[in-house]
Amino acid sequence: MPGLYRVRSPRFRFPADIASLRTELFNAFRRGIVCAILRHLVTCPVDPVSFIRRLPKAELHLHLEGTVTPETLVELSARHDSSPLDLSQAAALFQYTDFSGFLLAFKAITEHLRTPDDYELAAWRMAQRLARQGVVHAEVYVSVGVVYYWRRCEFEPLFLGMERARLRAESELGLTIYWIFDAVRHFGPEEAARVFRKAAELRPRYPSIIGIGIGGDERRTGAEPFRDLYAEARAAGLRLTAHAGETVGPEGIWGALNIGAERLGHALSAIHDPELMGILAERQIPLEICVSSNLRTGCCPRPEDHPLRRYFDAGLMVTLNSDDPALFLSDLDNEYRIAQDTFAFTQEHLRELASNSIEASFLPAERRVEILRRLESLE
Numbered sequence: 001m002p003g004l005y006r007v008r009s010p011r012f013r014f015p016a017d018i019a020s021l022r023t024e025l026f027n028a029f030r031r032g033i034v035c036a037i038l039r040h041l042v043t044c045p046v047d048p049v050s051f052i053r054r055l056p057k058a059e060l061h062l063h064l065e066g067t068v069t070p071e072t073l074v075e076l077s078a079r080h081d082s083s084p085l086d087l088s089q090a091a092a093l094f095q096y097t098d099f100s101g102f103l104l105a106f107k108a109i110t111e112h113l114r115t116p117d118d119y120e121l122a123a124w125r126m127a128q129r130l131a132r133q134g135v136v137h138a139e140v141y142v143s144v145g146v147v148y149y150w151r152r153c154e155f156e157p158l159f160l161g162m163e164r165a166r167l168r169a170e171s172e173l174g175l176t177i178y179w180i181f182d183a184v185r186h187f188g189p190e191e192a193a194r195v196f197r198k199a200a201e202l203r204p205r206y207p208s209i210i211g212i213g214i215g216g217d218e219r220r221t222g223a224e225p226f227r228d229l230y231a232e233a234r235a236a237g238l239r240l241t242a243h244a245g246e247t248v249g250p251e252g253i254w255g256a257l258n259i260g261a262e263r264l265g266h267a268l269s270a271i272h273d274p275e276l277m278g279i280l281a282e283r284q285i286p287l288e289i290c291v292s293s294n295l296r297t298g299c300c301p302r303p304e305d306h307p308l309r310r311y312f313d314a315g316l317m318v319t320l321n322s323d324d325p326a327l328f329l330s331d332l333d334n335e336y337r338i339a340q341d342t343f344a345f346t347q348e349h350l351r352e353l354a355s356n357s358i359e360a361s362f363l364p365a366e367r368r369v370e371i372l373r374r375l376e377s378l379e
């Protein structure tokens with residue numbers, strides 16, 4: 001095991017008389033016990049951080065653009081801007097005070113991703129960070145909706161850059177990645193149709209495109225206008241996800257379920273609706289919970305208001321995720337640590353959360369079983 005070292009005992013020297021023999025033996029005995037305790041502490045996996053890191057887990061709610069750090073943004077800006085951003089100017093783009101401000105910051109960062117090489121760089125850096133956290137599989141949202149709406153450019157060439165990084169991550173890091181094409185709901189169903197149809201068109205050639213989703217501002221557009229598009233996407237073999245109940249009440253979650261969403265992003269407001277809680281528990285609808293995101297955007301005012309623990313105790317299918325780690329100053333490891341430190345999840349609970357992430361993934365059954373076995377046997 002890495003980081004282990006042998007605890008060495010001082011040499012025993014035979015004493016000159018009985019009294020010192022007794023003392024020597026007693027000291028040796030005491031040293032033995034101390035050594036045994038030290039050895040136990042050193043060899044036992046009591047370090048919860050390393051346990052979290054070693055848990056094979058999946059990240060199911062992660063936006064590629066939201067993984068771009070200020071440092072990477074500086075590099076991107078140097079590639080393209082006539083007066084490139086310095087680090088403090090880049091960091092300023094990551095500032096926001098509420099959910100609407102957060103969406104604007106997300107857009108500003110996305111605007112700096114312009115070429116296939118930019119997307120490749122962002123995806124490769126993301127993959128490296130995921131692998132360092134013990135993530136073995138990620139299902140990553142990419143805001144195709146922002147590219148179409150604000151930049152009016154073709155997405156496929158950019159996608160090829162992401163694919164290069166994905167293939168490299170698989171061969172060099174053993175990390176698998178699926179892509180979820182995300183539309184911006186408040187741009188409306190016509191814009192979403194372009195996104196979903198592009199996913200359907202590309203999927204036969206790129207099976208890493210696993211599904212579609214809607215992000216953006218639920219307060220402006222609910223799920224219902226996307227009903228037919230969701231049916232069309234399902235018929236094209238795409239899996240269906242939706243941000244739901246992040247900034248609005250339980251009606252946003254009912255809406256997402258009603259149009260066929262299989263997995264829900266955030267689902268923060270389900271706690272206010274006992275009937276909905278019952279349905280989510282009974283149908284074991286996976287929830288992509290993102291605690292730091294909810295606290296930083298102000299969607300959840302205080303940690304003690306967050307329903308994570310109550311969902312888990314009610315038997316809901318909870319997974320932990322980081323959403324936009326560079327904007328929320330977090331990562332998946334940290335989300336597990338928050339579950340442990342703030343919500344009193346035990347090591348076994350954390351193992352269950354990791355299992356949920358694998359079960360709720362869109363991976364084929366054989367790979368899920370193989371990872372779940374590794375998870376079970378982890379000490």
Ligand code: ADE
Pocket residue numbers: 063066106215216217243246293323324
């Ligand atoms: N786009 C990126 N992150 C998002 C979030 N948390 N909610 C809605 N849209 C998003």
Ligand code: ZN
Pocket residue numbers: 061063215243265323
């Ligand atoms: Zn999100």
